[in-house]
Amino acid sequence: KQTPKKKKDRVQMKEINPGTExxxxxxxxxxxxxxxxxxxxxxxxxxxLCNRLSIKVNESYAMPTKTxxxxxLEEKGSKMQLDAxxxxxxxxxxxxxxxxxxxxxxxxxxxxxxxxxxxxxIKQHTEADFKSRLKARPELEELLAQI
Amino acid sequence: xxxxSSCSSWLPQRGPLRGSxxxxxxxxxxxxxxxxxxxxxxxxxxxxxxxxxxxxMKKKLKKLEKAAPELIPIEDFITPLKYSDSNRVRSLPPLxxxxxxxxxxxxxxxCLFKQKxxxxxxxxxxxxxxxxxxxxxxxRLESEELYQxxxxxxxxxxxxxxxxxxxxxxxxxxxxxxxxxxxxxKVYTQ
Numbered sequence: 001k002q003t004p005k006k007k008k009d010r011v012q013m014k015e016i017n018p019g020t021e022x023x024x025x026x027x028x029x030x031x032x033x034x035x036x037x038x039x040x041x042x043x044x045x046x047x048x049l050c051n052r053l054s055i056k057v058n059e060s061y062a063m064p065t066k067t068x069x070x071x072x073l074e075e076k077g078s079k080m081q082l083d084a085x086x087x088x089x090x091x092x093x094x095x096x097x098x099x100x101x102x103x104x105x106x107x108x109x110x111x112x113x114x115x116x117x118x119x120x121x122i123k124q125h126t127e128a129d130f131k132s133r134l135k136a137r138p139e140l141e142e143l144l145a146q147i
Numbered sequence: 148x149x150x151x152s153s154c155s156s157w158l159p160q161r162g163p164l165r166g167s168x169x170x171x172x173x174x175x176x177x178x179x180x181x182x183x184x185x186x187x188x189x190x191x192x193x194x195x196x197x198x199x200x201x202x203x204m205k206k207k208l209k210k211l212e213k214a215a216p217e218l219i220p221i222e223d224f225i226t227p228l229k230y231s232d233s234n235r236v237r238s239l240p241p242l243x244x245x246x247x248x249x250x251x252x253x254x255x256x257x258c259l260f261k262q263k264x265x266x267x268x269x270x271x272x273x274x275x276x277x278x279x280x281x282x283x284x285x286x287r288l289e290s291e292e293l294y295q296x297x298x299x300x301x302x303x304x305x306x307x308x309x310x311x312x313x314x315x316x317x318x319x320x321x322x323x324x325x326x327x328x329x330x331x332x333k334v335y336t337q
Contacts, residue, residue, distance in 0.1 A: 011215055011216050011217065011218055012215075019300065020300075021299055021300060022298055022299065022300060023300065024300055024304075024305070027305065033311070036223055052269075053272070062221045062223060062224070063221075064219040064220075064221060064222070064332070064335075065221065065222045065223050065332070066330065066332045067330070067331050067332050067333075068328050068329065068330055068331065068332075069328070069329040069331050070326065070327075070328055071326050071327050071328075071329065072324045072325065072326030073324055073325040073326055074324075075324070080326070080327070083326065085331075087222075089223060100298060100299060100300035100301065101279060101283070101298055102276070103300075103301070103304060104304075105272065105275050105276060105279070107304075107307065108275070109268070109271075109272060111309060114309065114311050114312070115311055116311050116312055116313060116314060117311050117313070118311040119308070119309070119310050119311060120307075120308065120309045120310075120311070121306060121307070121308050122305055122306065122307040122308075123305050123306035123307070124305050124306075133218050133219060134216045134217065134218060134219065134337075135216070135217045135218070135219050135335045135336055135337040136334065136335070136336050136337070137211070137216070137336065137337045138336055139211060140208070140211045140212065143204060143207060143208045143211065144208070146204065147201075147204060147205075147208070
């Protein structure tokens, strides 16, 4: 039995947990790589690891994919030539309530399993991190600037 | 019969007479009729217009703000249409029983290997936690102050960054060609 959803879930920022003196609040484990399969599997591994270690996982999501064109200058020429089109993929596992004593152990385990070419960034979650997932609203911003 | 003796007095006194034949309009140097007689009603009409404009903008703002913010769609999870083309289906050759046997045994070996690896990791974590707890216990016996400082959270820990390992180290003395990176990510707007 499921309670019927009256309206679509509004995309709203959840309150950010700042943590206490002995616990870290909302922390984002961001994994970035050019290789989507590697980063996807690593994110799944990190999520399962946190579940196993009874660390609360708030969310596990993907950041928008970035695409870059790499151009290089030919040896005997002035024209830029297209070398490759690279896509950068990022996955985020957001945890909460990590104890200060266990944090270094978790970091150690994650690092020892870090695959080749996957960049790891662990930082505290901020509003800016949430806003970077949303579409730009130029109309709204223009209006706000006018008022 | 109207008496035209005093014609000049009959002339309308409103508009001034033309100064010279170069002046084409009867009105003064402002050569067009004021449309809304602005100089007379400047304050009221402008304030009203500005107020109406502000109200319209506020209404539009309210409407836009009512719409919930949308997440940028993730291109990774959208399969390009060309891959759902039915022509792309491959028909694999049938496998011999020896080959399937070999594969099954290999899979079992791999499962066993991964299980041992996982267990070793779990044990490692357990040992780390145990030795940490023991060290903290001893520290507490030594000095309560240091113990309290030790269990506090480390503000300098985050943000923490690390690049993944590479298959080969960087080539010494490698001279890369000149080039640039252009960001062509699609920008989504709401």
